[in-house]
Amino acid sequence: MEAFEVLLPLALILLLSKLMGLGAHKIGMPAVIGMLVAGVLIGCINYIPWAPLRQAFFGEDVKKGIAIIGKIGVVLIMFSTGLGTDLKKLKQTGGAAVVITLFGVVVPMGLGTLVAFLFMPGEGLLSWLFYGAILTATSVSVTVAVLKELGKLDTKLGTSVVAAAVIDDVIGIIVLSVLTGFSSGGENAGWDWFDPNAALVAIKIVVFFAAAIALGVALRKIFDIMERRAPHNRRVPIISLAACFFYAYCAEKIFGVADITGAYVAGILLGGTLSETPYVENKVDTMGYLFFSPVFFASIGMNLDFSGITPSFLAFGAVYVVAALAGKFLGCGLGAKLCKFSWMDSVRTGLGMMVRAEVILICAERGVTAGLVSGAVYPFVFLIILLSSVLTPILLKWSYKKEAAPKKPPLSPPEWGETM
Amino acid sequence: MEAFEVLLPLALILLLSKLMGLGAHKIGMPAVIGMLVAGVLIGCINYIPWAPLRQAFFGEDVKKGIAIIGKIGVVLIMFSTGLGTDLKKLKQTGGAAVVITLFGVVVPMGLGTLVAFLFMPGEGLLSWLFYGAILTATSVSVTVAVLKELGKLDTKLGTSVVAAAVIDDVIGIIVLSVLTGFSSGGENAGWDWFDPNAALVAIKIVVFFAAAIALGVALRKIFDIMERRAPHNRRVPIISLAACFFYAYCAEKIFGVADITGAYVAGILLGGTLSETPYVENKVDTMGYLFFSPVFFASIGMNLDFSGITPSFLAFGAVYVVAALAGKFLGCGLGAKLCKFSWMDSVRTGLGMMVRAEVILICAERGVTAGLVSGAVYPFVFLIILLSSVLTPILLKWSYKKEAAPKKPPLSPPEWGETM
Numbered sequence: 001m002e003a004f005e006v007l008l009p010l011a012l013i014l015l016l017s018k019l020m021g022l023g024a025h026k027i028g029m030p031a032v033i034g035m036l037v038a039g040v041l042i043g044c045i046n047y048i049p050w051a052p053l054r055q056a057f058f059g060e061d062v063k064k065g066i067a068i069i070g071k072i073g074v075v076l077i078m079f080s081t082g083l084g085t086d087l088k089k090l091k092q093t094g095g096a097a098v099v100i101t102l103f104g105v106v107v108p109m110g111l112g113t114l115v116a117f118l119f120m121p122g123e124g125l126l127s128w129l130f131y132g133a134i135l136t137a138t139s140v141s142v143t144v145a146v147l148k149e150l151g152k153l154d155t156k157l158g159t160s161v162v163a164a165a166v167i168d169d170v171i172g173i174i175v176l177s178v179l180t181g182f183s184s185g186g187e188n189a190g191w192d193w194f195d196p197n198a199a200l201v202a203i204k205i206v207v208f209f210a211a212a213i214a215l216g217v218a219l220r221k222i223f224d225i226m227e228r229r230a231p232h233n234r235r236v237p238i239i240s241l242a243a244c245f246f247y248a249y250c251a252e253k254i255f256g257v258a259d260i261t262g263a264y265v266a267g268i269l270l271g272g273t274l275s276e277t278p279y280v281e282n283k284v285d286t287m288g289y290l291f292f293s294p295v296f297f298a299s300i301g302m303n304l305d306f307s308g309i310t311p312s313f314l315a316f317g318a319v320y321v322v323a324a325l326a327g328k329f330l331g332c333g334l335g336a337k338l339c340k341f342s343w344m345d346s347v348r349t350g351l352g353m354m355v356r357a358e359v360i361l362i363c364a365e366r367g368v369t370a371g372l373v374s375g376a377v378y379p380f381v382f383l384i385i386l387l388s389s390v391l392t393p394i395l396l397k398w399s400y401k402k403e404a405a406p407k408k409p410p411l412s413p414p415e416w417g418e419t420m
Numbered sequence: 421m422e423a424f425e426v427l428l429p430l431a432l433i434l435l436l437s438k439l440m441g442l443g444a445h446k447i448g449m450p451a452v453i454g455m456l457v458a459g460v461l462i463g464c465i466n467y468i469p470w471a472p473l474r475q476a477f478f479g480e481d482v483k484k485g486i487a488i489i490g491k492i493g494v495v496l497i498m499f500s501t502g503l504g505t506d507l508k509k510l511k512q513t514g515g516a517a518v519v520i521t522l523f524g525v526v527v528p529m530g531l532g533t534l535v536a537f538l539f540m541p542g543e544g545l546l547s548w549l550f551y552g553a554i555l556t557a558t559s560v561s562v563t564v565a566v567l568k569e570l571g572k573l574d575t576k577l578g579t580s581v582v583a584a585a586v587i588d589d590v591i592g593i594i595v596l597s598v599l600t601g602f603s604s605g606g607e608n609a610g611w612d613w614f615d616p617n618a619a620l621v622a623i624k625i626v627v628f629f630a631a632a633i634a635l636g637v638a639l640r641k642i643f644d645i646m647e648r649r650a651p652h653n654r655r656v657p658i659i660s661l662a663a664c665f666f667y668a669y670c671a672e673k674i675f676g677v678a679d680i681t682g683a684y685v686a687g688i689l690l691g692g693t694l695s696e697t698p699y700v701e702n703k704v705d706t707m708g709y710l711f712f713s714p715v716f717f718a719s720i721g722m723n724l725d726f727s728g729i730t731p732s733f734l735a736f737g738a739v740y741v742v743a744a745l746a747g748k749f750l751g752c753g754l755g756a757k758l759c760k761f762s763w764m765d766s767v768r769t770g771l772g773m774m775v776r777a778e779v780i781l782i783c784a785e786r787g788v789t790a791g792l793v794s795g796a797v798y799p800f801v802f803l804i805i806l807l808s809s810v811l812t813p814i815l816l817k818w819s820y821k822k823e824a825a826p827k828k829p830p831l832s833p834p835e836w837g838e839t840m
Contacts, residue, residue: 003491010492018655067423234709237710238438238714242430242431242434245431246427246428249425286703286706290654
């Protein structure tokens with residue numbers, strides 16, 4: 001293949017993703033659904049019996065090129081998420097968010113693992129746990145948009161949901177790193193804590209975080225000096241990007257934890273209190289929404305493979321979807337109730353944290369790549385995203401119906417729809 | 421290869437390109453020289469006798485991945501150049517710029533072709549012409565920076581140089597498209613105008629421009645409607661990008677003209693009078709300087725191959741460099757003199773137009789890819805960039821020495837140094 005040949009699929013991905021994303025947004029869905037649908041539509045080219053066309057979109061080298069751009073896309077999404085994670089702010093929100101998250105992680109992860117164990121007893125512990133870990137992901141952007149529209153974002157409920165989502169990301173990434181580490185640690189790793197392999201994996205994970213933090217502190221010092229000399233300088237985002245790629249590469253290649261973990265950790269370390277962070281985040285996000293994110297999401301849609309969906313997997317999938325929604329709703333609702341939220345606010349917290357979008361997809365993709373999760377899980381992950389992002393806004397608005405009139409007219413489109 | 425493996429070379433490219441670019445800027449060189457040097461430094465890894473390291477940077481799949489990103493980079497550079505080309509403004513500058521460009525294209529192209537013919541008589545007409553065509557490129561960014569510093573940008577000389585550079589791009593791209601068209605038109609194409617193959621190539625080129633303009637007009641109408649509904653909307657840059665990729669792909673694949681021609685034409689058609697153009701240009705440039713351009717320039721440096729430099733090629737190269745500098749200087753100077761510029765201003769015009777940077781590299785790369793130009797030409801192209809960007813500022817400043825003091829202190833760094 002010549003390099004230019006990747007331009008045609010990229011052009012179609014960008015055009016269709018934007019059109020479908022806008023369409024999804026119009027009917028109140030997250031834009032990510034639109035981008036997935038765009039990928040599925042492009043995937044249909046695979047069934048057109050005209051070889052040159054199939055070759056142009058699904059030739060080996062074209063697929064590799066798109067995979068590389070999609071990989072950069074997911075790395076940038078996680079880097080940006082990390083940059084936006086201000087760990088210091090979490091202290092201000094108090095313990096409620098921590099309790100909500102803990103229950104919101106343990107219950108769906110437990111349910112997901114249980115369902116996987118019951119339906120696929122032959123798969124093994126790491127695999128069952130990964131099915132569970134996927135369900136810990138949350139994406140509260142839709143919830144934030146709804147709460148903003150209702151003028152409830154600055155309430156105790158609103159701040160708790162936002163803070164819990166941040167902690168959720170952190171815990172989720174740790175669970176994912178550990179599972180990925182053990183999955184790449186060899187056949188016998190992870191079963192027996194006295195296994196030297198397992199010990200090695202554990203050491204690697206610890207060393208990764210130690211090395212990442214050490215390098216991060218050094219980088220922050222360098223950036224601090226740069227900032228004082230000349231603010232808003234192009235060198236800061238470029239070197240941040242280089243650091244993000246370096247972290248992602250080392251995380252995967254040297255330490256055996258996921259590349260997205262590396263990117264996320266790089267984001268957290270370079271984000272937060274650094275005064276240039278919003279500038280860097282803005283540049284990274286521009287590259288993301290303009291080019292890399294649509295390619296990542298569409299590439300998942302393009303490579304959907306329904307051949308793995310056997311009748312038994314279908315049964316598993318249906319229960320898995322219920323576990324995803326019920327697990328998060330019950331876990332977070334219980335957590336909120338324990339923190340002395342009212343019954344109504346506990347229900348709302350559960351509803352708000354139930355929404356999934358890009359993070360669950362990223363986790364699922366990670367599991368599929370690691371060989372721990374079947375590619376047949378994707379349609380059910382879509383269903384989880386679809387159902388949660390339809391149900392939550394309707395039910396949340398309904399729960400507030402009897403209260404005061406909205407402070408803002410609901411006409412203004414939620415900011416979120418444009419961020420992807 | 422797994423997709424994440426491309427992240428390590430990318431990280432090193434970004435870091436070194438920025439550091440070398442800043443270094444080049446410090447000593448008054450264009451940043452592109454720094455990025456090339458970064459590539460050459462990374463290329464040295466190829467000589468380290470440690471296979472895993474070589475594999476990590478120069479494995480087949482890694483090279484392909486970088487080639488794809490570099491291709492997107494060059495396409496974005498040409499798209500951005502096109503977006504910045506306001507054909508309507510050219511009318512205001514009058515005929516001087518046209519005359520300067522015409523001589524500035526014909527003389528170096530003639531000299532380059534002649535030199536190639538004399539030193540490489542076995543190569544064939546298309547190849548000789550391509551060596552000539554490479555020398556038509558100009559990049560007046562350094563000149564603009566110098567004139568700005570001297571407070572001379574708004575003079576007749578300044579506006580003529582800027583306008584001539586724009587026309588130069590347009591003519592250069594037409595010459596390049598025609599040569600590329602004939603080179604992909606088959607063995608016998610281009611020699612005999614009655615050859616049906618040659619006629620087919622000519623028709624293809626005409627049809628390309630007609631189709632491009634037709635689609636461009638339609639797209640402008642759509643963008644006009646979008647703009648009126650919501651300005652500064654993300655859909656405009658995304659769909660522009662999709663159009664750029666589509667143009668580039670079709671230009672190369674269907675019409676046999678260069679992909680960079682397609683991107684440049686897309687830029688011209690979507691640029692100019694469209695009120696969203698600066699917004700789109702800004703987004704495209706962000707992606708370019710932050711990620712894609714360094715990868716393109718560094719990839720050229722990384723793949724330098726000195727094995728093609730035989731003693732006879734060395735002799736050719738030396739004369740070729742002289743032809744590049746003298747051809748542009750004499751051609752443009754003559755054109756300026758014919759337009760009744762003073763002797764001194766004619767010399768200054770020649771000096772100003774003599775500078776080469778990214779465009780000559782892009783043209784050379786195109787010739788090498790098409791198989792018309794030897795890869796051994798790169799070191800000499802570097803020399804042309806290096807010499808012209810050292811000589812022009814010194815000589816231009818010297819020519820103004822006896823005149824009024826500079827209006828602006830020369831401390832502020834030229835804007836240009838940051839745009840790459």
